[in-house]
Amino acid sequence: MVQKIDSDNLPKHIAIIMDGNRRWARSRGLSDTEGHKAGAKNLQKIVNYCRDIGIKHITVYALSTENWHKRSIEEVKGIFNLLIQVVKEKRVEYKNSGIRFFVLGNFQAFPFKVKNAIKKMLDIVLDNERIKFNVALNYGGRDEIVNAIQNIIKDGVPANKINEELVSTYMYTSGQPDPDLIIRPGGEFRLSNFLLWQMSYAELYFTDVLWPDFNPKELEKAIYWYQQRERRVGK
Numbered sequence: 001m002v003q004k005i006d007s008d009n010l011p012k013h014i015a016i017i018m019d020g021n022r023r024w025a026r027s028r029g030l031s032d033t034e035g036h037k038a039g040a041k042n043l044q045k046i047v048n049y050c051r052d053i054g055i056k057h058i059t060v061y062a063l064s065t066e067n068w069h070k071r072s073i074e075e076v077k078g079i080f081n082l083l084i085q086v087v088k089e090k091r092v093e094y095k096n097s098g099i100r101f102f103v104l105g106n107f108q109a110f111p112f113k114v115k116n117a118i119k120k121m122l123d124i125v126l127d128n129e130r131i132k133f134n135v136a137l138n139y140g141g142r143d144e145i146v147n148a149i150q151n152i153i154k155d156g157v158p159a160n161k162i163n164e165e166l167v168s169t170y171m172y173t174s175g176q177p178d179p180d181l182i183i184r185p186g187g188e189f190r191l192s193n194f195l196l197w198q199m200s201y202a203e204l205y206f207t208d209v210l211w212p213d214f215n216p217k218e219l220e221k222a223i224y225w226y227q228q229r230e231r232r233v234g235k
Contacts, residue, residue: 005053005223011180013057014050014223015202017194018043019186020210033078038212040086049216051099051131057176059104059134061194065143080114083137087117091124098130104172105139132176141196144172148197173198181205181226185214203229 018039025035043060050058063079094101101121108115118137148170152162168174178198182191187208191199205222207214 003224005220006227007054009227010054011223011226012055012177013059013179013181014055014219015059015061015179015182015195015199016046017061017182017184017186017192018211019184019188021212023186024210024212032075033082035212036075036079036082040082042212042214044086044090045216046214046219047099047131047133048097049219051097055131057132057134057179059136059173059179059195061136061139061192063105063137063139064193065105065138065140066193080111084113084117087121091121094121094133095124095126098126098128100124100126100129100132102132102134104134104136104144106143107137109138134173134176136194139172139194141191141193145197167197171197178202180231181222183207183214183219183222185209185211185218203231 021035021039022032023035024038025032047058062083067076090099093099101124103118103122107118110118148167151170152167157166173195178200179195179202182195182199182202183205184191185207187206187210189206191204195202203226205225207218207222209218
């Protein structure tokens with residue numbers, strides 16, 4: 001039985017490594033694409049739940065730089081088609097329900113149809129923003145740090161002016177709080193190059209539940225666990 005979470009002690013920012021779509025599908029005799037579809041369907045439930053309880057920021061790891069280049073052409077094509085479909089279907093819904101969509105990573109490297117669909121989603125203007133929804137696409141934590149360093153150099157920032165606060169403004173998450181809670185479903189115990197700069201003081205929650213089965217009840221368990229932690233943040 002899940003304990004009731006404290007609505008006055010919610011994480012400001014939850015980040016999730018969505019792991020287990022393929023294993024979920026294969027255990028059911030389904031294709032990898034069907035697994036990604038199930039994962040995408042579950043993601044919308046999680047985003048809606050976070051919005052409804054008052055979480056202000058959620059970031060999900062959807063497609064790493066490594067995944068894009070190492071997985072089969074068929075699987076990547078299926079992911080791209082799913083991304084286009086979801087963006088088209090959810091554009092009006094996000095606008096009306098207060099979900100502000102962001103992308104972390106270099107989506108400019110994607111095929112034109114994918115880039116175009118993402119840009120249309122990013123251009124949505126909300127009257128009442130309730131949650132920032134960051135999707136990491138063609139993303140790698142080390143790449144993000146290298147990109148930040150390159151841009152700091154391009155901007156001619158003197159070495160004695162570079163500090164943690166300045167570097168944070170060059171990250172993809174600039175202007176947003178660092179994650180308080182990072183969740184990895186799927187049974188693995190690693191961060192897989194995800195938000196390496198931002199996770200310095202995050203609480204790390206791991207579970208064997210595969211991503212398509214990581215429903216709002218499972219998220220409640222993670223939040224309750226987080227609320228039992230003593231958040232000293234380096235003190």
